[in-house]
Amino acid sequence: MCGIIGYIGERQAQSILLNCMARLEYRGYDSSGIALSSTNIEVYKDAVRVNELVKALPKIDGIAGIGHTRWATHGEPSQVNAHPHCDCTGNIAVVHNGVIHNYQKLKEQLSQEGHKFVSETDTEVIPHLIEKHYQGNLEEALEATLHEIEGSYAIAAITANEPKLVVARKDSPLIIGLGDRENFIASDVPAILDYTNRVIYLEDGDVAVIRKDEVSIKNDGTEVAKKEHQISWTVEDAQKGGYEHFMLKEIHEQPKVIRDTLGEYISLAEPIANFSALSGQPLEDMLLVACGTSYHAALVGKYIIEELVRIPARVELASELSYTQQPLARTGIVAITQSGETADTLNAMRRLKGAGKKVIVINNVVSSSASRIADQTIYVRAGPEISVAATKSFTAQLMALYWLALSYSKVDISRLDSLVMELRQLPRKVQQILDNAEEIAECARYLAKYENVFFIGRGINFPVALEGALKLKEVSYIHAEGYSAGELKHGPFALLGINTPVIAIATQDNTYQTMLTNIKEVKARKSPLIALAEEENGVIGELADLVISVPKIDAVFSPVTNAVALQLLAYYTAKQRGCPIDTPKNLAKSVTVE
Ligand code: AGP
Numbered sequence: 001m002c003g004i005i006g007y008i009g010e011r012q013a014q015s016i017l018l019n020c021m022a023r024l025e026y027r028g029y030d031s032s033g034i035a036l037s038s039t040n041i042e043v044y045k046d047a048v049r050v051n052e053l054v055k056a057l058p059k060i061d062g063i064a065g066i067g068h069t070r071w072a073t074h075g076e077p078s079q080v081n082a083h084p085h086c087d088c089t090g091n092i093a094v095v096h097n098g099v100i101h102n103y104q105k106l107k108e109q110l111s112q113e114g115h116k117f118v119s120e121t122d123t124e125v126i127p128h129l130i131e132k133h134y135q136g137n138l139e140e141a142l143e144a145t146l147h148e149i150e151g152s153y154a155i156a157a158i159t160a161n162e163p164k165l166v167v168a169r170k171d172s173p174l175i176i177g178l179g180d181r182e183n184f185i186a187s188d189v190p191a192i193l194d195y196t197n198r199v200i201y202l203e204d205g206d207v208a209v210i211r212k213d214e215v216s217i218k219n220d221g222t223e224v225a226k227k228e229h230q231i232s233w234t235v236e237d238a239q240k241g242g243y244e245h246f247m248l249k250e251i252h253e254q255p256k257v258i259r260d261t262l263g264e265y266i267s268l269a270e271p272i273a274n275f276s277a278l279s280g281q282p283l284e285d286m287l288l289v290a291c292g293t294s295y296h297a298a299l300v301g302k303y304i305i306e307e308l309v310r311i312p313a314r315v316e317l318a319s320e321l322s323y324t325q326q327p328l329a330r331t332g333i334v335a336i337t338q339s340g341e342t343a344d345t346l347n348a349m350r351r352l353k354g355a356g357k358k359v360i361v362i363n364n365v366v367s368s369s370a371s372r373i374a375d376q377t378i379y380v381r382a383g384p385e386i387s388v389a390a391t392k393s394f395t396a397q398l399m400a401l402y403w404l405a406l407s408y409s410k411v412d413i414s415r416l417d418s419l420v421m422e423l424r425q426l427p428r429k430v431q432q433i434l435d436n437a438e439e440i441a442e443c444a445r446y447l448a449k450y451e452n453v454f455f456i457g458r459g460i461n462f463p464v465a466l467e468g469a470l471k472l473k474e475v476s477y478i479h480a481e482g483y484s485a486g487e488l489k490h491g492p493f494a495l496l497g498i499n500t501p502v503i504a505i506a507t508q509d510n511t512y513q514t515m516l517t518n519i520k521e522v523k524a525r526k527s528p529l530i531a532l533a534e535e536e537n538g539v540i541g542e543l544a545d546l547v548i549s550v551p552k553i554d555a556v557f558s559p560v561t562n563a564v565a566l567q568l569l570a571y572y573t574a575k576q577r578g579c580p581i582d583t584p585k586n587l588a589k590s591v592t593v594e
Pocket residue numbers: 291292293294336337338339340341342345388389390391474588589590591
């Protein structure tokens with residue numbers, strides 16, 4: 001997720017572009033750059049944040065320009081990979097947010113036609129394709145380019161020959177900001193609120209030509225009229241997309257994160273990880289290592305791999321790895337880290353590498369330290385996660401683990417087909433839970449008065465009970481513990497009673513009947529019980545004090561739907577208790593100390 005901006009008007013564009021870009025850095029901040037159009041195109045870019053770029057920039061004339069703040073997907077953060085990207089003549093400049101899936105093929109084709117590429121990015125094929133199709137009209141050249149690229153994009157292009165910005169949108173947000181004898185384009189509203197609050201939202205397939213005093217929009221070659229919206233948000237509000245907290249915004253981004261992450265893997269020709277090629281050994285078992293929420297994703301990964309790949313999977317806390325048995329030669333090793341900067345996980349990876357092991361990392365930040373230590377990186381597409389409490393990154397990590405297991409699965413073809421079908425349903429099912437948030441908020445209002453809470457689950461949802469407890473602890477400051485439901489009777493039962501509510505994950509899989517027994521045992525000890533159950537589960541309705549219903553889905557995917565529901569429960573409980581949700585005390589988004 002990057003931020004793009006464009007300006008055309010009567011004022012000097014440079015400072016306006018930079019100011020707008022600073023407002024977009026919540027979307028990505030590993031590089032930044034601008035291109036200004038006057039008699040020619042001048043580009044300045046580097047792997048720095050906007051405030052550093054401002055310091056390094058000479059004064060450049062130009063009343064039209066484009067800018068970009070980057071969240072690297074293809075090619076590490078560097079000066080050459082930063083946007084804008086240009087064609088061979090340097091006369092066409094482009095900024096892009098999204099992923100071009102077929103860029104490799106296009107790059108090969110264009111190279112054979114003599115185009116010279118300088119970066120590792122997917123985006124750079126766009127200005128070269130525009131150049132290939134350019135006959136003096138930028139929007140026609142862009143339209144022709146759009147017919148060749150596959151993927152998601154918000155694109156803005158300029159050329160020195162024509163006083164206009166040309167933009168296109170598909171599966172990435174793009175707006176037009178309307179001013180007085182000046183106009184803007186941007187990935188999101190926050191960027192332009194200092195200059196205008198009159199906004200047009202572009203739809204998928206829209207291609208727009210923006211001049212200082214005119215905007216025309218086409219879709220599928222036909223002129224389309226668009227409604228103008230008046231925005232009443234503050235800039236800070238807008239960065240949250242109108243949500244009160246980044247945590248809630250990021251929870252609501254999960255259907256898209258699932259689509260983007262799976263979309264990436266589905267488009268890959270080869271499996272997302274090739275253990276045997278890396279270690280030269282057949283894969284016999286796996287070791288997963290991580291911390292915090294990523295550790296809980298690894299624990300879910302254990303159940304997924306053991307059920308689908310039918311090989312043993314061991315999970316270790318990264319901070320404990322050095323005190324445990326070294327993995328064997330035929331062990332596939334996967335580290336999981338959202339930030340890629342967690343010291344415990346990096347040390348564990350270095351220790352394994354030091355022992356001659358090959359390590360794959362599942363990571364959300366391109367070119368993080370972890371991706372540089374690893375022998376191979378599986379990137380997830382959660383985009384920048386601002387709230388300290390990890391939510392969308394957890395779901396994205398599970399997508400990587402599902403795809404990894406499916407690409408090594410030993411299940412029969414009909415089971416495989418039905419699993420892939422169910423996986424495609426996941427974004428819609430998660431959206432159902434988000435649409436049903438009020439029911440969860442009601443449970444949160446009930447839960448907020450307690451100081452001790454237990455979460456219980458069985459099988460693949462035992463780690464989800466751990467994650468639910470971690471989320472509640474982190475953001476609401478309630479002391480919460482997650483347990484395998486079978487463990488309660490071995491001690492924690494002593495703490496049950498009217499002041500210790502229990503959240504039970506009652507997914508109707510092979511653990512359901514035993515879970516019902518455990519729920520009755522909890523009720524017998526007077527603990528209030530909130531159950532997570534698939535809709536129309538009348539039995540649970542009889543037993544539980546409150547029910548959070550989640551859509552029915554194949555049990556192997558239920559950790560996703562259950563986790564999203566528990567993220568919302570933690571969020572609304574923290575809100576009820578007036579906690580500083582995005583920045584809980586004593587915590588950091590990336591723990592860079594041991
Ligand atoms: C989760 O909400 C916390 N922010 C924390 O437990 C986090 O998951 C842990 O520090 C690991 O971070 P990583 O995924 O960036 O390595």
